[in-house]
Amino acid sequence: MWKRLNSLIRHDDLDRRLNAEVRFHIEMETEKNIRLGMSPDDARLKALRSFGPMEKHKEETRDARGVGWIETLVADLRYGGRALLKHPGYAVLAVLTLGLGIGANTAIFSVINGVLLKPLPYEHGERLVVVQQSAPLSGRRSTGVAIAEYFDYRERAKDAFDGLVEYHQMNFDLINRGEPDRVNTGVVSANFFDLLGIEPVIGRTFVAADDVKGAEAVLVLSHTYWQTKFGGDPNIVGQVFEMNDRPHRVIGVLPNVPHYPQENDVYMPVLACPFRAAAEGNIARNRRAFAALNVFGRLKPGVSAEQAASTVGSICHNFTNDRTFAQVYRPEQSGFQGTVVEVRDALTSGARDMLLILLGITGMILLIACANVANLTLARMLGRDRELAMRTALGAGRSRLVRQLLTESGLLAVCGGIVGVVFAYGTIGMLTRFVGRFTSRTGEIEIDLIVLIFTLGVSIVTGILFGTLPALGSRVDLVSALKQGGGQTGESRGRKRMQGALIVAQVAVSVVLLVGAGLLLASFYRLQRVETGYRSTGVLAAQVYGNFSKYPDVDSLRRLYLPMIDRLQSQPGVVSVAVTNAVPLAGGAPGTTRFDIEGRVTDDPERRPTSDTRIASSKYFETIGIPLVSGRVFNDLDTDISNPVIVINKSMAKYWDGTDPVGSKISTDRGEHWFTVVGVVGDVRQFGLAQETVAQLYVPLTQTPQGFAGQVLVRTTGDPASFSNTLRNTVHLVDSTLPVEQVQTLDDLRSEALAAPRLTATLLAIFAALALLVTLAGIGGVIATSVTQRTKEFGLRMALGAGRDSVLAMVIRQGLSLVVIGLAVGVAGALVAGRVLNAYLYQTAPRDPIIFAGVAALFILCGIIACLIPARRATTVDPLIALRAE
Amino acid sequence: MAKLDLLQGTLDLLILKTLALGPQHGWGISQRIQQISENVLRVNQGSLYPALQRLDTAGWIESEWGASENNRQAKFYKLTKKGERQLRDETAQWERMTLAVQKILETEA
Numbered sequence: 001m002w003k004r005l006n007s008l009i010r011h012d013d014l015d016r017r018l019n020a021e022v023r024f025h026i027e028m029e030t031e032k033n034i035r036l037g038m039s040p041d042d043a044r045l046k047a048l049r050s051f052g053p054m055e056k057h058k059e060e061t062r063d064a065r066g067v068g069w070i071e072t073l074v075a076d077l078r079y080g081g082r083a084l085l086k087h088p089g090y091a092v093l094a095v096l097t098l099g100l101g102i103g104a105n106t107a108i109f110s111v112i113n114g115v116l117l118k119p120l121p122y123e124h125g126e127r128l129v130v131v132q133q134s135a136p137l138s139g140r141r142s143t144g145v146a147i148a149e150y151f152d153y154r155e156r157a158k159d160a161f162d163g164l165v166e167y168h169q170m171n172f173d174l175i176n177r178g179e180p181d182r183v184n185t186g187v188v189s190a191n192f193f194d195l196l197g198i199e200p201v202i203g204r205t206f207v208a209a210d211d212v213k214g215a216e217a218v219l220v221l222s223h224t225y226w227q228t229k230f231g232g233d234p235n236i237v238g239q240v241f242e243m244n245d246r247p248h249r250v251i252g253v254l255p256n257v258p259h260y261p262q263e264n265d266v267y268m269p270v271l272a273c274p275f276r277a278a279a280e281g282n283i284a285r286n287r288r289a290f291a292a293l294n295v296f297g298r299l300k301p302g303v304s305a306e307q308a309a310s311t312v313g314s315i316c317h318n319f320t321n322d323r324t325f326a327q328v329y330r331p332e333q334s335g336f337q338g339t340v341v342e343v344r345d346a347l348t349s350g351a352r353d354m355l356l357i358l359l360g361i362t363g364m365i366l367l368i369a370c371a372n373v374a375n376l377t378l379a380r381m382l383g384r385d386r387e388l389a390m391r392t393a394l395g396a397g398r399s400r401l402v403r404q405l406l407t408e409s410g411l412l413a414v415c416g417g418i419v420g421v422v423f424a425y426g427t428i429g430m431l432t433r434f435v436g437r438f439t440s441r442t443g444e445i446e447i448d449l450i451v452l453i454f455t456l457g458v459s460i461v462t463g464i465l466f467g468t469l470p471a472l473g474s475r476v477d478l479v480s481a482l483k484q485g486g487g488q489t490g491e492s493r494g495r496k497r498m499q500g501a502l503i504v505a506q507v508a509v510s511v512v513l514l515v516g517a518g519l520l521l522a523s524f525y526r527l528q529r530v531e532t533g534y535r536s537t538g539v540l541a542a543q544v545y546g547n548f549s550k551y552p553d554v555d556s557l558r559r560l561y562l563p564m565i566d567r568l569q570s571q572p573g574v575v576s577v578a579v580t581n582a583v584p585l586a587g588g589a590p591g592t593t594r595f596d597i598e599g600r601v602t603d604d605p606e607r608r609p610t611s612d613t614r615i616a617s618s619k620y621f622e623t624i625g626i627p628l629v630s631g632r633v634f635n636d637l638d639t640d641i642s643n644p645v646i647v648i649n650k651s652m653a654k655y656w657d658g659t660d661p662v663g664s665k666i667s668t669d670r671g672e673h674w675f676t677v678v679g680v681v682g683d684v685r686q687f688g689l690a691q692e693t694v695a696q697l698y699v700p701l702t703q704t705p706q707g708f709a710g711q712v713l714v715r716t717t718g719d720p721a722s723f724s725n726t727l728r729n730t731v732h733l734v735d736s737t738l739p740v741e742q743v744q745t746l747d748d749l750r751s752e753a754l755a756a757p758r759l760t761a762t763l764l765a766i767f768a769a770l771a772l773l774v775t776l777a778g779i780g781g782v783i784a785t786s787v788t789q790r791t792k793e794f795g796l797r798m799a800l801g802a803g804r805d806s807v808l809a810m811v812i813r814q815g816l817s818l819v820v821i822g823l824a825v826g827v828a829g830a831l832v833a834g835r836v837l838n839a840y841l842y843q844t845a846p847r848d849p850i851i852f853a854g855v856a857a858l859f860i861l862c863g864i865i866a867c868l869i870p871a872r873r874a875t876t877v878d879p880l881i882a883l884r885a886e
Numbered sequence: 887m888a889k890l891d892l893l894q895g896t897l898d899l900l901i902l903k904t905l906a907l908g909p910q911h912g913w914g915i916s917q918r919i920q921q922i923s924e925n926v927l928r929v930n931q932g933s934l935y936p937a938l939q940r941l942d943t944a945g946w947i948e949s950e951w952g953a954s955e956n957n958r959q960a961k962f963y964k965l966t967k968k969g970e971r972q973l974r975d976e977t978a979q980w981e982r983m984t985l986a987v988q989k990i991l992e993t994e995a
Contacts, residue, residue: 017951017961018935020959020961021911021912021935021960021961022932022935024911024912024913024954024958024959024960024961025912025913025916025931027958028913029913029931032917050930050931051930051931051932052930052931052932052933053932054932056932057932057933057935057936058935060933060935060936061935061936061938061939062939063936064936064937064939064940064943065939065943
């Protein structure tokens with residue numbers, strides 16, 4: 001053992017001694033031969049012959065030193081490194097190409113690792129499940145969980161869960177040194193943090209005593225909020241802040257872990273939320289009061305998610321079929337049901353498909369990169385035939401040669417891997433933002449050890465992949481290789497076939513990517529041209545929410561907003577001002593309020609048409625630019641004591657079957673109250689550019705019976721963005737404690753809505769363009785080497801009378817034939833693979849023939865250009881020189 | 887004289903036996919083998935060296951640089967205790983084998 005280690009360390013020294021030993025042997029043998037009567041020259045020759053192949057023996061001696069693979073590897077690496085440095089252009093190109101392919105995969109993998117693969121950072125995260133209720137027959141995928149329902153589950157599912165907690169998010173104002181700070185507040189059960197296994201870094205989290213009536217209001221701060229707003233003040237525990245007109249005492253700070261289900265700034269116990277507390281008082285009268293809870297729990301050990309699902313399902317079945325709640329649930333019509341879903345799935349399922357698609361794409365890019373480097377290597381092999389032949393003649397074993405070639409490839413691949421990691425670092429920020437549109441679990445995306453190991457593995461596999469191909473073709477025909485001028489040996493024909501096959505594969509993969517990019521771009525273009533139904537340019541929007549305790553009812557809200565509208569209207573540069581409860585394209589889902597049309601009452605209440613309800617101040621339609629179709633919009637005569645009126649949109653007007661709805665009445669509570677339709681306005685894309693418009697009705701701000709959130713809209717003469725400070729100041733003149741948030745122009749909002757499809761299309765287009773470039777470079781390279789090899793042939797042809805054009809045509813035909821075969825394969829692949837993109841296409845068929853034709857034409861054109869450059873070199877061959885050259 | 891190709895194991899055996907007669911350097915070993923076998927066994931001289939290294943690594947011989955008969959520096963090899971044991975074992979095995987082959991060849995056809 002020591003001898004082996006010794007040999008490894010004193011390598012050079014031992015080599016020198018071996019040489020000395022062999023030299024001694026030859027000298028002695030030579031002298032013996034001289035004594036036998038030979039001339040000194042003959043004596044030495046005979047001595048050398050008797051010794052046998054010297055290098056081989058020396059090599060075997062070195063091998064016999066027994067360090068085995070390490071020493072061989074080091075030697076191979078040294079050799080490979082030197083060989084690469086001799087051809088820096090090739091090495092740099094190969095490393096960059098590989099770096100791109102490996103880097104793209106590394107980046108995507110780190111996202112997949114952080115979103116899909118990593119276990120949740122909570123204790124027993126795999127046992128966390130969320131209770132989901134839905135009413136599929138009524139078309140409601142998610143109905144939330146109401147307070148009373150949560151109590152039922154908590155009471156009755158004790159043997160399935162270790163604990164069942166509730167969560168909902170509110171926006172409250174935390175008065176910090178007199179400044180109102182709008183904070184995302186998580187309102188949670190007392191054992192919420194215990195369930196997740198989150199220990200505070202300072203202080204404590206909630207206990208049962210914090211969540212009883214009359215208990216002091218307490219707060220737990222998130223780590224980020226503590227750092228950014230309080231500078232990580234270690235004395236934060238015990239400080240008191242005003243929230244919802246009550247003092248709240250900070251009792252602890254959370255560690256820096258990702259939050260579930262949403263990121264929040266602070267947390268409070270359930271009864272500290274005034275809205276929730278009020279609703280809880282109502283559950284006797286309203287079974288589904290406050291159906292906005294997220295309910296989740298931890299499975300008892302030994303209980304599976306399926307078992308818990310069936311427990312929850314039967315509890316749900318029991319209360320939906322309870323006579324007392326017959327009118328509430330109507331299970332046969334609504335299909336109301338409850339089940340349980342693993343938290344990890346719930347968090348990440350939105351991103352899974354997109355990420356797998358991206359992984360497929362980057363895998364394809366890597367294959368293209370490998371094919372390119374393999375082609376580069378094959379091309380270089382043509383120049384190394386002689387070198388390899390000599391080495392074989394000198395006794396290098398074939399396996400040793402192959403090993404050396406593989407080591408060289410491995411070296412390239414590992415360097416490519418390093419470049420790839422750098423590339424991944426650069427792109428991971430952008431990717432994280434991109435995937436954030438599909439899932440909220442982005443906080444754990446990072447390039448960590450697992451990702452690096454993945455990169456190493458991919459690099460090694462890549463090296464083997466593109467290294468074996470040329471190495472396989474390294475069977476060397478000694479005689480013909482050593483002969484001057486090589487010529488077309490059977491060897492190089494095999495290699496040429498391999499190069500051709502690689503090109504075809506690259507073209508096919510590039511075609512698939514290009515078609516995908518083309519489809520997404522076409523879809524994005526169509527999406528962009530969607531008529532929103534309103535005029536977004538020149539309008540500034542802001543969220544101005546009245547604090548619940550200061551403005552507990554509709555009257556106080558009106559007393560807030562109506563003067564605010566007047567003040568804003570009087571500012572210079574303002575065309576009109578409005579207040580509504582949500583701006584279009586700000587996301588959300590349509591409400592489903594059922595209504596009856598006077599004179600057309602339906603028997604089955606579940607079959608009534610539904611509509612989404614919007615609240616609009618009098619100048620809303622002109623501010624946002626929705627056209628009036630018939631009747632009138634709201635005006636100052638519509639007050640809280642005048643006739644209740646509404647305005648409907650064209651989609652809702654369809655329910656009147658052609659008659660003019662203006663003047664007729666509708667009711668949303670089965671006839672108790674009626675509203676008169678005074679006008680019909682145009683449809684808007686409220687919930688998304690790709691979403692169909694829904695029936696909507698607008699209630700005047702002055703007449704709405706319910707509380708709402710205030711969205712202020714201001715149409716300005718100049719650039720709306722420059723109005724934001726004036727907006728803020730004017731609002732604060734009305735009430736200085738009101739935070740003004742989400743200030744953006746409607747144009748920005750529209751851009752936001754287009755962001756995800758824009759990014760997806762751009763991403764794929766970039767990948768496809770890269771693939772195209774790399775493939776074209778590959779084609780160019782292969783054609784160029786082919787031309788170099790066929791110099792003699794071209795010379796001959798031209799000497800025999802062929803014109804330059806026919807030679808040009810020959811070369812181009814050779815290249816194009818590869819492209820066409822690749823196109824055929826690629827088109828077939830794209831037809832099959834296109835279905836994968838279905839979910840992301842807007843009004844674009846995955847088999848759109850225009851896109852396919854376009855891609856084919858593009859490729860043929862580019863292919864011709866790629867062949868043209870080396871082809872022109874073929875035509876500049878001087879026939880005489882070519883024929884003479886060896 | 888025909889050069890008989892020697893199997894690796896056989897060469898090892900011959901080297902060990904040669905060194906049992908006393909320490910020697912590589913060239914000397916090749917000469918001895920040639921002499922004693924009366925030129926029947928002409929070892930491809932170079933293949934001695936990998937064999938010597940192998941035996942060295944296995945611990946059956948050890949080496950030392952010293953002065954040769956004509957005062958030149960040469961690497962001398964000598965048998966170790968382990969090597970002596972190995973030589974005894976392999977010789978016995980070889981004898982057993984040749985005895986068996988002989989018996990088969992002597993059997994009447």
